[in-house]
Amino acid sequence: MSDVIEFKSWVCVICGWVYNEEEGLPDEGIAPGTRFADIPEDWRCPLCDVSKGEFAAVEF
Template sequence: MSQDRYICLRCGYTYDPKRGDAKAGISPGTPGDKLPGDWHCPACGAAQRDFAKRDD
């Protein structure tokens, strides 16, 4: 299971699969490539296409 983190290119929010996104009902441990298609950045509302894998 991928534990890659993804950063929003619009606002800098980082999706961390170890934390998930409780407000959107995304459980901890959910990899970024398994997020529901309608999931958006919780900080600015950007679409998933506006995210990139973090290198760190």
């Protein structure tokens, strides 16, 4: 059994933009490895400007 915690991807259900926890969003000050839950609540989708509440976890 591995102790490695899997990173997740989160998709905007409005426009389809994907946030990948492993990659982060360095251009917006979100370091690689930042969990979606740890992104500030006032963060907005960089493509369509909706709130974090419009994102859903996805598995590829």
